[in-house]
Amino acid sequence: MVGLSVPFVHPFATSQQLACPDCDALFELPSLEVGEKAICPRCVATLQIHQRNSLHRTAAFAMAAGVLFLVANSFPFLTLRAGFRESEMHLWQSAVGLEEDGSPYLAGAISLFIELAPALLIGGLLYLVLPLLWNRRGPGAITICRAVVWARRWNMVEVFLVGVLVSLLKLGKLASLTVGTSFWAFIALIFCLTAALASIHPRELWARVETAK
Amino acid sequence: MNAFAPRSAAARGLALCDICELVTPVRESHCPRCGGRLHLRQNHSLQRTWALTIAATLLYFPANLLPILRVDSITGDSASTILGGVVQFWQQADYPVAIIIFTASVMIPILKIISLVALCFAARSGNRPRRMTKLYRVTEFIGRWSMVDVFVVAILVAVVQLGSTISIHPGAAALSFAGVVVLTMLAAMSFDPRLIWDAAAHRNATQS
Numbered sequence: 001m002v003g004l005s006v007p008f009v010h011p012f013a014t015s016q017q018l019a020c021p022d023c024d025a026l027f028e029l030p031s032l033e034v035g036e037k038a039i040c041p042r043c044v045a046t047l048q049i050h051q052r053n054s055l056h057r058t059a060a061f062a063m064a065a066g067v068l069f070l071v072a073n074s075f076p077f078l079t080l081r082a083g084f085r086e087s088e089m090h091l092w093q094s095a096v097g098l099e100e101d102g103s104p105y106l107a108g109a110i111s112l113f114i115e116l117a118p119a120l121l122i123g124g125l126l127y128l129v130l131p132l133l134w135n136r137r138g139p140g141a142i143t144i145c146r147a148v149v150w151a152r153r154w155n156m157v158e159v160f161l162v163g164v165l166v167s168l169l170k171l172g173k174l175a176s177l178t179v180g181t182s183f184w185a186f187i188a189l190i191f192c193l194t195a196a197l198a199s200i201h202p203r204e205l206w207a208r209v210e211t212a213k
Numbered sequence: 214m215n216a217f218a219p220r221s222a223a224a225r226g227l228a229l230c231d232i233c234e235l236v237t238p239v240r241e242s243h244c245p246r247c248g249g250r251l252h253l254r255q256n257h258s259l260q261r262t263w264a265l266t267i268a269a270t271l272l273y274f275p276a277n278l279l280p281i282l283r284v285d286s287i288t289g290d291s292a293s294t295i296l297g298g299v300v301q302f303w304q305q306a307d308y309p310v311a312i313i314i315f316t317a318s319v320m321i322p323i324l325k326i327i328s329l330v331a332l333c334f335a336a337r338s339g340n341r342p343r344r345m346t347k348l349y350r351v352t353e354f355i356g357r358w359s360m361v362d363v364f365v366v367a368i369l370v371a372v373v374q375l376g377s378t379i380s381i382h383p384g385a386a387a388l389s390f391a392g393v394v395v396l397t398m399l400a401a402m403s404f405d406p407r408l409i410w411d412a413a414a415h416r417n418a419t420q421s
Contacts, residue, residue: 017236019222019229022346024407026222026236043346043410080372082379089372094364097371103383109391110367113360142247149232153402156357156364162313163364169302169310170365171372206233210246 020045047203054200055132055208061196062125068189069122073115076180078164080171091115091182113156118193121155124148125196128209137212145209149202157190218414221407223253231255258405259333265400266329272392273322280384282366292384295319295362317361318390325359325397328352332404339412349406356398363391 018027023043030038032050040047051057076088089097092115099107124144131137138144164183171177217223228239232249239251255261280292293301295318302311328348335345366387373381 017222017227019227019234019236021229021231021234022349022406023342023410024218024221024223024229025410026220026225026227043343043406045346045350078368078372085378087372087374089368093371094367097374098367098383101370101382103388106363106367106383106388106391109395110364114364146232146247146249153398156360159357159360160364162317162358163361163368166310166314166361166365167368167372169307170298170369173305177372203234206235206246 018047020047049201050204051199051201054204055129057199058125058196059129059133061192061199062122062129065118065189065192065196066122066126068185068192069118071185072182072189075182075185077182077186078168079178079180080175081178082175088180091186112154114160117151117155118157118189120147120151121193121197124151128205129200132208132212135208135212137209141209141212145206148205152197155193157186157193161187161190216411216415217253218410221410221414223407223411226253228253254407254411255403255405258403258408259336261403262329262333262400265396265403266326266333269322269393269396269400270326272389272396273326276322276386276389276393277319279386279389281362281386281390282369283382283384284379285382286379294384294386295390298362314362317359321355321359322393322397325352325356325401329397329400329404332406332409336405336408336412339409339414339416342409342413345409346406349401349404349409353401356394356401359394359397360391363387363394 018029018038019025020027020040020043022045023040025040025042027047030048032038032048034050034052037049038047039045073091075090077091077093078089080087080089092111095107095111095115097107098104098110124147127138127144128141128148131141168177168179222229222236223239226239227236228251229236230244230247230249230251233244233247235244235246237245237251239253242251243249244251277295279294281295281298283292284290295314299311299315299319302308302314329352332345332349332352335341366383369381370383373379
């Protein structure tokens with residue numbers, strides 16, 4: 001990594017104590033080497049991981065995920081051909097199609113799981129991590145960090161992919177179905193978003209956001 | 214309600230913020246870092262988990278008995294349930310797909326409901342805390358994966374728009390099924406695994 005110097009922030013800057021989220025065992029903060037993981041001795045929950053280059057990796061994967069998210073939403077996802085008829089489906093239509101069909105609640109849920117939550121995750125991570133590279137934070141960083149924690153629970157891009165594969169098999173016998181650019185971008189998006197989230201432990205993200213100027 | 218386990222953060226009046234995981238004295242009432250409400254254990258954890266689990270169980274019936282998909286075509290209209298879809302794939306010798314749908318849509322929701330009930334009982338009895346905590350983690354992780362069938366419906370409805378020849382519409386089960394998944398996810402989120410450890414400590418204390 002050239003040019004950028006990230007000052008070392010202790011993972012638990014304000015509190016000297018750490019409690020296991022699963023069994024509430026109380027610990028003094030451990031000092032972890034890069035690549036080490038702290039595990040609760042009582043219930044084996046992962047408490048903290050000290051990743052190498054966590055900020056740079058998260059920033060890189062989140063930027064890639066952002067581009068891929070735009071690509072995945074700009075091109076046809078699936079194309080169905082039967083005889084002379086052809087219908088194209090864009091990613092966002094999986095929700096809009098249901099809305100037009102008279103299922104607004106399902107449509108809302110699906111747009112949350114595959115559009116809103118991932119968009120919030122990618123946008124939120126970029127908003128937090130890019131300034132953090134210079135140990136700074138933008139206005140409302142704490143609120144954004146809370147939104148990221150929330151969006152993480154409802155993001156279902158990888159589950160959607162399994163749904164796509166099942167649909168391909170289901171329709172493959174009735175008509176010829178081809179996947180578009182958006183489909184491949186979506187697969188890459190799943191990889192990048194998962195990698196971005198796995199590159200920084202939430203606890204580390206919180207500590208860095210808290211201590212940034 | 215059992216007393217807090219000794220050597221736990223709660224026994225010393227320290228609360229773990231459930232949003233940002235900062236450890237602070239609970240008398241602060243709000244997390245100084247993220248502003249989240251502080252509590253030693255999740256409020257009404259077991260009541261909420263029970264209520265959501267029961268609601269999910271009730272919805273599980275329409276989700277499986279009603280059609281999830283309606284196909285209107287010139288040759289006639291047909292509707293299929295989740296199990297009907299599994300049987301269809303099985304008869305077409307698509308065994309892997311049949312197994313995937315059966316696991317995601319039938320097995321996982323049932324297993325989730327059973328484990329939520331088991332977790333609620335474990336939070337009272339304190340039996341095998343380590344194993345039950347593991348069960349809790351699996352339950353939380355696996356929850357989203359039963360949404361597959363709802364996504365399949367969404368994709369089919371969106372992609373199959375071939376004019377008057379054939380069209381696909383979501384059945385009544387689609388919403389119920391999404392409801393089952395969301396309710397079990399919320400139930401797992403409102404369950405507090407630390408209650409199991411409190412109960413286990415109480416059990417050890419009364420036995421010795």
